[in-house]
Amino acid sequence: MRSRLKAEGSTRSSLQPRTFSLQPAERLIVALDFTAAGPALAIARRLRGLVRTVKVGSVLFTACGPPIIARLRALGFAVMLDLKFHDIPSTVEHSCEAAAQHRVALLTVHACGEPAMLEAAVRGIRTGARRVGARRPKVLGVTVLTSVEDRAASGVMRLATRAHAAGCDGVVASVHEADALRRRFESRFIIVCPGIRLAADRDDQRRVATPRQALANGADWLVVGRPITAARDPRSAVRQVLSEMEDATRC
Secondary structure, rough: OOHHHHHHHHHHOOOOOOOOOOOHHOOOOOOOOOOOOHHHHHHHHOOOOOOEEEEEHHHHHHHOOHHHHHHHHOOOOOOEEEEEEEHHHHHHHHHHHHHOOOOOOOOEOOOOOOOHHHHHHHHHHHHHHHOOOOOOOOEEEEEEOOOOHHHHHHHHHHHHHHHHOOOOEEEEOOOHHHHHHHHHHOOOOOEOOOOOOOOOOOOOOOOOOHHHHHHOOOOOOOOOOOOHOOOHHHHHHHHHHHHHHHHHHHO
16 A cells, blocks of 8 residues: 555646746547446556546546546556536635645536636645645636537637636637637646547537647647547557648647
8 A cells, every 4th residue: 555655646747837948748638438447447557658638527536536646646657537527616725725635637627617716726736735745737718618519619619718817727628629729828728638639539528629729729638538549459540640740849
């Protein structure tokens, strides 16, 4: 147990303020959207050495609880906790305080929440990180989900502005809004883009794009799930994503 805790304590987030010096492997987040720990950890082990950061969403977290974060960190991964907190300010504050104590690198809150809620999230993160002597996780405001049709995207800028004013570190937004967001906000405001696909299959996502398009539009980090985790060879799929990202950064 002591060795596991030591390994977890030595894990440092690969997520730093936006800079083009970051390598593609540092800008890729693999979504582990599984219903049990076994397959999630199996994929994570296969991707060690290629991927720095993995995402734990509501399905995996509900199925496995905080121990899944500890086990992924023990494998050397930084963790994005994607629970999209949205509640009254005091509840969100305490939830974020608890999340920070799990030493996650990123966590999400819904940007459609009131400004007081977003401010409470930032406050809770600081308190939780300070309590365990950890680096403060980045707080991302989720704007419009990529499963929503284009006509709902008009509110993205409004929600991003709200998150920025509340002290959030960045937003989760579609690639299709990334260019406008990058022009609107300074470079240190993080843009994380889900809905990344390598082929025409969009699954239940509507507003999707390739890794090349995402980086060209100003995205900092890309979240890729099923194109990697459902692939016959996940490592090969990661290499394909990274290759596209490398091509984009050379342009």
